Amino acid sequence: MTIKEALTWGKEQLQESCERPSFEAELLLAYHLKQDRMYLITHDDEIVDDQESFEKLVHRRAENEPYEYIVGEASFYDIHLSVEKGVLIxxxxxxxxxxxxxxxxxxxxxxxxxxxxxxxxxxxxxxxxxxxxxxxxxxxxxxxxxxxxxxxxxxxxxxxxxxxxxxxxxxxxxxxxxxxxxxxxxxxxxxxxxxxxxxxxxxxxxxxxxxxxxxxxxxxxxxxxx
Ligand SMILES: C[S@@+](CC[C@H](N)C(=O)[O-])C[C@H]1O[C@@H](n2cnc3c(N)ncnc32)[C@H](O)[C@@H]1O
CATH class of the missing domain: 3.40.50.150 (Vaccinia Virus protein VP39)
Structure with a gap:
């Protein structure tokens, strides 16, 4: 699966649960690849490594798990804070x-x-x-x-x-x-x-x-x- 295909697939999976499915699919793929969102645009025909792990992230989000718990951090004020289940985002x-x-x-x-x-x-x-x-x-x-x-x-x-x-x-x-x-x-x-x-x-x-x-x-x- 290429980056472009992964984004299309991710968007479809998140259609029901997210207000901005494309954006959230991009965030999750960028997190999975340890790249920024711009990279996805400039490398859209690259193959996604460890596709299964990316799919798991998307499924968690499709089940309504907050993005912050999936990636383990939340943006607040001028910093990023670690968060996990059991702690308010x-x-x-x-x-x-x-x-x-x-x-x-x-x-x-x-x-x-x-x-x-x-x-x-x-x-x-x-x-x-x-x-x-x-x-x-x-x-x-x-x-x-x-x-x-x-x-x-x-x-x-x-x-x-x-x-x-x-x-x-x-x-x-x-x-x-x-x-x-x-x-x-x-x-x-x-x-x-x-x-x-x-x-x-x-x-x-x-x-x-x-x-x-x-x-x-x-x-x-x-x-x-x-
Ligand atoms: C709404 S959260 C706020 C967390 C953080 N201060 C923030 O603003 O993101 C409320 C916090 O109060 C804690 N809490 C609830 N009851 C409490 C109590 N009786 N004494 C001390 N902490 C309590 C909860 O565990 C939770 O972490």
């Missing part, structure tokens, strides 16, 4: 939260932040990179996010700035706290989500309780009590 909206927190850090000369629900480390990693004076404690109740966040913290050499702690909210944080940041789970438990989200992303990162805002309210109460 960072969302572009969270960049707004980071910009708001950054403003407070600058205006209030904040030097210490606690993040609740670190996930992949998206928020803590970006904040630590932006503010080298900042020390952060980042908690999560689940093991998978703590493992992946550790990996991302190491990739960017931020071990001295970010300390990870397994904790329910801030239960295991006894230090004085200047600022708390969190993107907690906030979806109501009976809310219908798309298959690529609900079948693949961790429930602990999505659902905040029956109404959805229970954890958010608990965070406010816990932080107020300090």
């Amino acid at each position: 960072p969302r572009p909206e969270t960049e707004i939260l980071i910009d708001m927190v950054s403003k407070i850090v600058e205006e209030e000369n904040i030097t210490q932040i606690v993040e609740i629900g670190v996930g992949s480390g998206a928020i803590s990693v970006i904040l630590a990179r932006k503010f080298p004076q900042l020390k952060m404690i980042a908690t999560d109740i689940c093991d998978a996010p703590l493992k992946v966040a550790k990996q991302n913290i190491e990739t960017f050499g931020l071990e001295k700035q970010i300390e990870l702690r397994k904790s329910n909210l801030i239960d295991m944080v006894s230090e004085p706290i200047q600022l708390v940041v969190s993107n907690p789970p906030y979806i109501a438990e009976d809310f219908l989500l798309e298959s690529n989200v609900v079948d693949y992303e961790p429930k602990e990162a999505l659902f905040g309780g029956r109404v959805g805002d229970e954890l958010l309210k608990q965070i406010i109460l816990d932080v107020k009590a300090r």
Whole structure:
């Protein structure tokens, strides 16, 4: 199968599951070949090595598995973060939260932040990179996010700035706290989500309780009590 044929085949397979089947077929083939998308255009009559592995990638995507889990990374802010099943894929909206927190850090000369629900480390990693004076404690109740966040913290050499702690909210944080940041789970438990989200992303990162805002309210109460 040539690159051109592989793209046509991939597009057909992804027709049902993807809004942009051609684009996603290109992304997956480029990832498989360890090349950029331009290479596919300029080498479209080249034979695809290990065609079976490429087909497996396309089948996973056709089953609605998010692209980020298939390739093991997500683009966020100005970096790429490792992600895997069990860890929320960072969302572009969270960049707004980071910009708001950054403003407070600058205006209030904040030097210490606690993040609740670190996930992949998206928020803590970006904040630590932006503010080298900042020390952060980042908690999560689940093991998978703590493992992946550790990996991302190491990739960017931020071990001295970010300390990870397994904790329910801030239960295991006894230090004085200047600022708390969190993107907690906030979806109501009976809310219908798309298959690529609900079948693949961790429930602990999505659902905040029956109404959805229970954890958010608990965070406010816990932080107020300090
Ligand atoms: C919506 S995700 C946010 C992940 C990451 N901060 C981001 O913005 O991409 C929420 C995270 O909170 C964690 N979490 C859920 N309940 C928690 C709790 N009671 N205490 C600490 N972390 C919790 C989940 O495991 C998940 O990693």
